[in-house]
Amino acid sequence: MKANNIFFGDKLRLARLLNGLTQQQLGESISASRQFVHQMESGVKQPAADVLNALCEALQVKDSFFAGPVGNDVKFEQCHFRKRKTTPVGIANRVLAFSTIFEQLVDYINERLELPIVNFPVIGHSSSCYSNSEIELAAEECRKMWGLGLNTPIAKMTRVLENAGVVITQFNGVSEKVDALSLNRKFPIIVRNDAKESVCRMRFDLAHECGHFVLHDGVETGDHITESEANKFASAFLFPRSAFINEFISAKGSRLNWKLIYKLKIRWGMSVKAILYRAHHLDLISAQQYRSGNVHLNKTGQSKIEEHDEDIQPETPELLIHALEILRSQLGISFNHIADYLGVDPSMLSTITGVIPENEEYLENVTPIFG
Secondary structure, rough: OOOOOOOOHHHHHHHHHEEEOOOOHHHHHHOOOOHHHHHHOOOOOOOOOHHHHHHHHHEOHHHHHHHOOOOOOHHHHHHHOOOOOOHHHOOOOOHHHHHHHHHHHHHHHHOOOOOOOOOOOOOOOOOOOOOOOHHHHHHHHHHHOOOOOOOOOOOHHHHHHHHHHOOEEEEEEOOOOOOEEEOOOOEEEEEEEOOOOHHHHHHHHHHHHHHHHHOOOOOOOOOOOHHHHHHHHHHHHHHHHHHHHHHHHHHOOOOHHHHHHHHHHHHHHHHHHHHHHHHHOOOOOOHHHHHHHHHHHOOOOOOOOOOOHHHOOOOOOOOHHHHHHHHHHHOOHHHHHHHHOOHHHHHHHHHHHOOOOOOHHHHHOOOOOOO
16 A cells, blocks of 8 residues: 555554554654554544554554455454453453454455354343243253253364354463453354463353353343353353253262262363352252362362363364365465455464464564463
8 A cells, every 4th residue: 555545544543452552652663653643543644655664564464454444343342251340441452453353354264165154042031131940941952953962071162162153263372361252243253262271161161152142142241140141051051950960969968079070070071160160050069068169179279270170181273273274275375365365464364363374484473462
């Protein structure tokens, strides 16, 4: 794009947020004032050629990135944030910018490949919130629709959701201030946090976001009620009620049967903390036992990383990686070509997707987008 062509300021704001910069910080990096950056973003001023080049270098985008408007950008209320109230505004804005670009990437892929059809059950209810029994039934209906049964552990949560039409990506180096989040717009997208060391917690996060897709389509979430409903759905989806009652029953007693609880953890890929939560929710243990179990986990240093976490098979998203490989191998669309289409540097595309193509020297400077 030549300097005298139209420059869309909302795209500058998007690129700035994507890089996690304030207007002051961006201005300093291109030797300009905060006020001038603000004027460019608001459309009052257009950048000269040298300023445009500096912007592209600082923001890891191409000049073509600014040649069109953002369009249908992702709004805060359209994201299912796990920690909506405590998420810092700067991080939330960066997540929204990330989601906007990532959605454009998914749209590009979908126009060229046949992605799995979105397939979620439609759950109707008459009130503003769900009863516990309605949530249990919704989780069971979901498992039945996807052929998972009610007595078999889920081997890979990522594969189950990808088969249902969800595109899963991950934050690279994001702080724990942001848990997994999801978007249910044109494409159902889950962005998970790879900073979590526990596979069980990651699986629960995915099931939690699945709960939002099933229970809260078109509903603004992030409050206590919707988050609690999604947690209950995740518990019921990962470990159905009938199977849980049958397998946990021998753990009942005045003392918790830790040996059995850890055995259930390994079999169902569900954290001990989540198993205790489910047992209490189903009235299989008392409130005192539930508290005692959580105190034990805290005292033994298992509040985040538990014993036998290493026995749970790690999971990574597969759909996006396979789609990019098919574009390259069968359609001749390279990683560079996709980056050009989106108007970003290949290193930025790699940061957004978490995919680093082999033998690409220009990706040596890739850094975590939320580090």
